[in-house]
Amino acid sequence: MATITYTSREEIEVHRFSALATIGIPLLAIFFQVYVSSRFSFLKLFDIPLMVTVFFAVSRRNQLAGMLTGCSIGLVQDALTHLPIGIYGISKTIAGYAASSIGLKIDVDNPGSRFLMMFFFTFLHDGIYFIVSRHLLGLPADWRMLHELSSAVANAIVAVPLFALMDRAKQR
Amino acid sequence: MLLFLLMAQVIVLATQVRRPDTATGESMSLVRTWVVQIFVPGEKAITSIGSGVRNLWKDYIDLRDVRAQNEELKAQLDRLRLEQVSLAEDAGQARRLQALLGFKQKFIAQTVAAQVIGSTGTDRSRAFTIDKGSKDGIKADMPVITPKGIVGKVYKVFSRSAQVLEINDATSGAGVMLGRSRLRAVMRGTSSGIPEIMHIMADEKIDPGETVVSSGGDQIYPPGLPVGTVQSTTPDPEGGPFMVVQVKPSANLDKVDEVLVITQVSEKEPQYQEGPHPVRAADILAQRLPTVTPKAPDKTGAEPPPTSALYAKKTPSTNAEGPAGSPATKKKPVQANPPSQSAPISTNTPLTQPGEAPTEGKQSTAPAPNGTEAPTAETKKPKVPSTIEPAPPKPPTPIESTQPQENPR
Numbered sequence: 121m122a123t124i125t126y127t128s129r130e131e132i133e134v135h136r137f138s139a140l141a142t143i144g145i146p147l148l149a150i151f152f153q154v155y156v157s158s159r160f161s162f163l164k165l166f167d168i169p170l171m172v173t174v175f176f177a178v179s180r181r182n183q184l185a186g187m188l189t190g191c192s193i194g195l196v197q198d199a200l201t202h203l204p205i206g207i208y209g210i211s212k213t214i215a216g217y218a219a220s221s222i223g224l225k226i227d228v229d230n231p232g233s234r235f236l237m238m239f240f241f242t243f244l245h246d247g248i249y250f251i252v253s254r255h256l257l258g259l260p261a262d263w264r265m266l267h268e269l270s271s272a273v274a275n276a277i278v279a280v281p282l283f284a285l286m287d288r289a290k291q292r
Numbered sequence: 293m294l295l296f297l298l299m300a301q302v303i304v305l306a307t308q309v310r311r312p313d314t315a316t317g318e319s320m321s322l323v324r325t326w327v328v329q330i331f332v333p334g335e336k337a338i339t340s341i342g343s344g345v346r347n348l349w350k351d352y353i354d355l356r357d358v359r360a361q362n363e364e365l366k367a368q369l370d371r372l373r374l375e376q377v378s379l380a381e382d383a384g385q386a387r388r389l390q391a392l393l394g395f396k397q398k399f400i401a402q403t404v405a406a407q408v409i410g411s412t413g414t415d416r417s418r419a420f421t422i423d424k425g426s427k428d429g430i431k432a433d434m435p436v437i438t439p440k441g442i443v444g445k446v447y448k449v450f451s452r453s454a455q456v457l458e459i460n461d462a463t464s465g466a467g468v469m470l471g472r473s474r475l476r477a478v479m480r481g482t483s484s485g486i487p488e489i490m491h492i493m494a495d496e497k498i499d500p501g502e503t504v505v506s507s508g509g510d511q512i513y514p515p516g517l518p519v520g521t522v523q524s525t526t527p528d529p530e531g532g533p534f535m536v537v538q539v540k541p542s543a544n545l546d547k548v549d550e551v552l553v554i555t556q557v558s559e560k561e562p563q564y565q566e567g568p569h570p571v572r573a574a575d576i577l578a579q580r581l582p583t584v585t586p587k588a589p590d591k592t593g594a595e596p597p598p599t600s601a602l603y604a605k606k607t608p609s610t611n612a613e614g615p616a617g618s619p620a621t622k623k624k625p626v627q628a629n630p631p632s633q634s635a636p637i638s639t640n641t642p643l644t645q646p647g648e649a650p651t652e653g654k655q656s657t658a659p660a661p662n663g664t665e666a667p668t669a670e671t672k673k674p675k676v677p678s679t680i681e682p683a684p685p686k687p688p689t690p691i692e693s694t695q696p697q698e699n700p701r
Contacts, residue, residue, distance in 0.1 A: 151331060155411075157413045164413060167414070202457055205321060261462065
């Protein structure tokens with residue numbers, strides 16, 4: 121019986137996380153985002169919960185897990201804003217799904233690929249957020265290309281050391 | 293997959309189920325309530341610890357340069373005192389004019405100080421969380437300010453926290469008025485965080501740096517609160533006849549630590565009250581003594597009665613009714629004063645509010661332009677203090693009676 125190559129690769133590189141890390145890291149990321157950015161407003165450029173979503177999705181390499189992680193984190197973020205609940209939820213669900221799908225194809229442990237991956241997913245996430253809020257809900261939202269680009273670059277830069285830090289929570 | 297379906301259903305249910313808040317009467321999403329209740333205690337705890345450490349450092353450790361700063365502040369205080377004198381004059385004049393026009397002012401009657409304990413963490417929703425909620429008297433749509441200017445309004449209220457929507461959020465708006473041109477308009481927030489004033493005709497002259505204050509037209513922010521300054525003006529991007537005025541908020545919205553929530557606004561007419569004036573004994577005597585007005589040309593052509601004859605008419609009533617003499621003159625006005633001749637004095641009465649005794653007291657003894665006393669003013673003469681001796685009932689000589697009149701007031 122021939123072996124399935126991508127399954128073999130998955131068996132090598134799929135990681136698990138403890139329940140504490142699964143719940144604690146996303147909550148800590150959201151808490152950091154809402155608390156610290158109230159003191160340092162420039163931190164609003166970053167999206168730490170998105171980084172956590174992408175990290176868990178590519179590490180687990182499971183699309184359902186990626187979707188659920190993104191959905192949960194997004195809904196909690198939504199609840200902390202004054203906007204309708206679900207905008208972040210939809211954006212991060214899709215980002216989680218896409219990240220877990222890509223995690224099956226490429227090497228996600230390389231810092232360079234992590235940088236590019238985070239840049240791409242930030243852009244994707246922001247684009248979905250804009251479409252949902254502007255065209256689905258009719259909210260007054262503008263697409264500011266320079267802002268989105270700088271946000272994507274900033275997230276990509278921060279994601280590399282943050283992913284390395286979160287690698288310690290991985291369990292084989 | 294089963295887990296996904298179950299979770300999706302729970303989420304859908306949670307977003308649809310709304311729990312009524314007993315304090316505010318508004319319904320609140322269940323998910324939102326859960327999440328806020330999870331995060332707010334942690335934010336409060338860290339904020340209080342941080343405040344404690346900051347206060348410890350600020351109050352006990354970091355006291356360098358305090359002496360020099362104290363000297364500088366004293367000098368600043370002296371300068372401000374001088375400025376205050378001139379500003380008080382302007383304010384008094386403004387109050388007099390407002391009273392004259394019957395303006396109703398909105399006064400901030402009660403505020404609640406609150407601390408910012410968190411934000412939304414994103415530029416897409418410019419809002420923050422404060423540590424006061426419905427149990428502290430906070431309600432939705434209450435204005436939130438800092439000493440520098442308005443910050444926003446209370447958007448969602450929880451039991452022990454509330455969410456404040458900043459004025460520069462894209463879904464926010466406020467009624468404003470430009471300081472110099474007095475133009476009223478609507479200011480709205482934008483995605484970039486720079487509020488804009490819309491629908492101002494392009495031919496209006498608005499300069500950068502012009503102050504923007506709240507107009508009160510939105511029924512949320514009391515009028516006259518500083519909002520910001522004009523940053524720039526640009527033509528309407530849609531090519532219309534309007535221009536877009538960008539406003540720089542007065543309050544630093546990127547770094548708000550403590551705010552005031554206006555919980556009560558009272559509306560009342562401004563009452564102008566004269567400040568404490570030195571009262572001379574001659575003025576008090578002049579109010580109490582029967583007065584003789586200087587001779588003036590009579591429009592009717594009739595010759596005014598001689599001074600002695602006028603006093604001869606007034607003294608009996610003064611003796612009969614009381615020491616001050618005012619009740620007597622009220623009941624028996626001097627016949628030589630036709631109502632038409634007292635009209636010019638009554639033009640001054642709108643300048644003062646009822647109950648302003650010192651001003652009216654002065655007016656009551658002032659000679660009328662036509663050389664006669666005004667009965668209406670006489671009736672408003674204030675009660676003479678008991679420490680002052682009453683006027684002598686004997687008929688005064690012309691010299692005695694004219695002395696108070698000759699004293700300038």
